[in-house]
Amino acid sequence: MTRPYVPWLLVVVALALAAVYLFPLYWMYVTSFKSGSEIFANPPTFWPREIDLSIYPNVWTRRTMHVFLWNSTLIAAGVTAITVIFGTGCAYVLARYRNVWVDIGLFSVLMLQVLPASVMVTPLFVAFNQFGLLNYPRTAVVLAAAAKAMPFFVVLVRATFMTVPRELEEAALVDGNSRVGAFFSIVLPLARNGILVCAILTFMSSFGEYIYSKSIIQSPALQPASVGLSGFLGPNSTDWNAIMAYSAIYVTPILAVFVLLQRRIVSGLTSGALK
Amino acid sequence: MRRFLASLRDGVGFDILLVGAAMVFLIAMAGLPLIYNVLMSFQQVDMFTLGSLIRPWAGFQNYIDVVREPAFWLVTKNTFIFVFFSMGGQFIIGFALALFFAQNFPGASTIRGLFLVSWVMPGLVVGAIWSWILAGDFGVLNTILKGLGIIQSNVFWKSDPAFSIWAVVIANIWLGLAFNMLLLSVGLAAIPRDLYEAAELDGANAFQRFWTITLPMMRSTIGAVLSLGLIGTLQQFDLFPAITEGGPANTSTVAQYWSWQMSFQLYDFAKGATISVMMLVLVLIASIIYVRSTRHEVRG
Numbered sequence: 001m002t003r004p005y006v007p008w009l010l011v012v013v014a015l016a017l018a019a020v021y022l023f024p025l026y027w028m029y030v031t032s033f034k035s036g037s038e039i040f041a042n043p044p045t046f047w048p049r050e051i052d053l054s055i056y057p058n059v060w061t062r063r064t065m066h067v068f069l070w071n072s073t074l075i076a077a078g079v080t081a082i083t084v085i086f087g088t089g090c091a092y093v094l095a096r097y098r099n100v101w102v103d104i105g106l107f108s109v110l111m112l113q114v115l116p117a118s119v120m121v122t123p124l125f126v127a128f129n130q131f132g133l134l135n136y137p138r139t140a141v142v143l144a145a146a147a148k149a150m151p152f153f154v155v156l157v158r159a160t161f162m163t164v165p166r167e168l169e170e171a172a173l174v175d176g177n178s179r180v181g182a183f184f185s186i187v188l189p190l191a192r193n194g195i196l197v198c199a200i201l202t203f204m205s206s207f208g209e210y211i212y213s214k215s216i217i218q219s220p221a222l223q224p225a226s227v228g229l230s231g232f233l234g235p236n237s238t239d240w241n242a243i244m245a246y247s248a249i250y251v252t253p254i255l256a257v258f259v260l261l262q263r264r265i266v267s268g269l270t271s272g273a274l275k
Numbered sequence: 276m277r278r279f280l281a282s283l284r285d286g287v288g289f290d291i292l293l294v295g296a297a298m299v300f301l302i303a304m305a306g307l308p309l310i311y312n313v314l315m316s317f318q319q320v321d322m323f324t325l326g327s328l329i330r331p332w333a334g335f336q337n338y339i340d341v342v343r344e345p346a347f348w349l350v351t352k353n354t355f356i357f358v359f360f361s362m363g364g365q366f367i368i369g370f371a372l373a374l375f376f377a378q379n380f381p382g383a384s385t386i387r388g389l390f391l392v393s394w395v396m397p398g399l400v401v402g403a404i405w406s407w408i409l410a411g412d413f414g415v416l417n418t419i420l421k422g423l424g425i426i427q428s429n430v431f432w433k434s435d436p437a438f439s440i441w442a443v444v445i446a447n448i449w450l451g452l453a454f455n456m457l458l459l460s461v462g463l464a465a466i467p468r469d470l471y472e473a474a475e476l477d478g479a480n481a482f483q484r485f486w487t488i489t490l491p492m493m494r495s496t497i498g499a500v501l502s503l504g505l506i507g508t509l510q511q512f513d514l515f516p517a518i519t520e521g522g523p524a525n526t527s528t529v530a531q532y533w534s535w536q537m538s539f540q541l542y543d544f545a546k547g548a549t550i551s552v553m554m555l556v557l558v559l560i561a562s563i564i565y566v567r568s569t570r571h572e573v574r575g
Contacts (some may be wrong), residue, residue: 006380007379007380007381008380010375010378010380010383011380011381011382011386013375014375014376014380014382014383014386015386017372017375018386018389018390021389021390021393021452022389022392024401024404024405024408024449025392025404027404027407027408027415028400028404028407031407039413040412040413041413042412042413043418043422044413044415044418082300086296086297086300087297089292089293089294089296089297090293090294090296090297090298092293093290093293093294094294096290097290105294105298107566108298108301109301110562110565110566111562111566112301112305112306114506114510114558114561114562114565115305115309115555115558116509116510116512116531116551116554116558117510117512118510118512118531118532118534118535118551119312119531119534119551119554119555119558120305120308120309120312120551121535121538121539122312122315122534122535122538122544122547122548122551123308123309123311123312123315123548124304124308125538125539125544126311126315126320126325126544127307127308127311129325129326130326130327130328143304144304146300147300147301147304147305148305150297150300150301154297178284178285179284179285179286179289180284180285180289183289201395204395205395207397208396208397208398208399208400208513209397210397210398210399210512210513210516211512211513211535214516214539215535215538215539226397226399226400226513229399229400229403230399230516230517233399233402233403233406233516233517234516234520237406240407240410240413243403243407244403244404244407247400247403247404250397250400251396251397251400254395254396254397255392255395255396258391258392258395262385262388262389262391263385263388265388265391265395266384266387266388266391266457
């Protein structure tokens, strides 16, 4: 008779685990709702005594967040555009054939995927300096970050293209379509959802890009929100409710998109990440 | 010329164009800088020669200088602590969670998906949140640990030299846990159910089933997850500036952060390049394991 209760017990345990795991996120929001004196209460309050939202407009204007977020958006959009335009075609070809050249191509893409940004930033900075690209720092960051984001995109989108039946494309070719025509009118529309999810993932991860921007962009008017956050964050920070409010403004749009698309993102990752 | 254009529109030229555009971009933005990096590690690079490609040759002097740095062995030790314990923590907790969520109960995949939130968050924000949780005097982790009776007095995670690297390790385990769990879940789902049923009929208990079915069947997945974990840990950068900035006294500096500090805080680009070449060797080992363990899947 105990059998029917076991699954519900598991659900309770699962929810408890998720709650423990997501506690840092909760703590970010709760801290940002507290007043400047309450964050230093000892012991800390797990629910704010009174909700004080005045820090939000305060941080927004004092930290010129609209500038930072606009730069983040520009950089993320640029990275996503380059990644999608170059990466989609590459993934399509790598999915279409199976021979030694494809193996070599995949191997080099995987190799590029593993290079840490902290390794690449020194030579990129010196090279950009020589070519004068440092005068256009946001463009430089977009180029560098797109090269970082593309391998992962190619691996995931390739898995999507593998699910498109070859017969459909062949039928279009028999009906007199050119390769270009078949690609744009048959294969791309069928793979559209997968590409879209991967593009959104690329956008979200480059929205938080830090190391290239920190190293390459010197002028505060061109820096993204991650660099803006690092400006008042360090081992000795004290204005934690402001930092948490800044973080909350920064990540809430990302979290909203994630919750909306959670199912698709998870299935896209599981199909592509290991295959 | 017309044949060339026709091939671009309707032949193998189309494929070559698509792959070629991406490859040219990747080689220009990743391949060449990589070679340039190795070249720089053998050159004297300073503010005067920064703008020229041909610089005075330094031989192995940069490597000797880096090894002779007072912080070198400390950084090496920190890097190994950071990599080993981050990977271990992510893998063990991730595996436990994956096994748990492989049970059949309503909402399992939805609740599991919630864990992936950490994966889409900017690293610097994750660092900021953990920096606040780990704070010495007012941090909530100390309060919780004291409430559970594990510690008696506050631990100064970020400013105590004995704990500073562990502060970053804790944050990194949290950050990488979800991805480990997801990949391991995929591997678990691929094991045929009837294997377990047969073992159960033969009287194997849960521990035996795990040891003789789950682990052997998951071998290639585990290889891929561990090597991806190594790669991901070596790529982790954002947590360091957010939590400890490598301090106090380099006790939480790891190779990737040290390399960046050399280049962009001390403007010693030669040493920065040299350290990153040393790291590259580690990364190459990891990626060879990764490619080997996913090779049959890559071809599939």
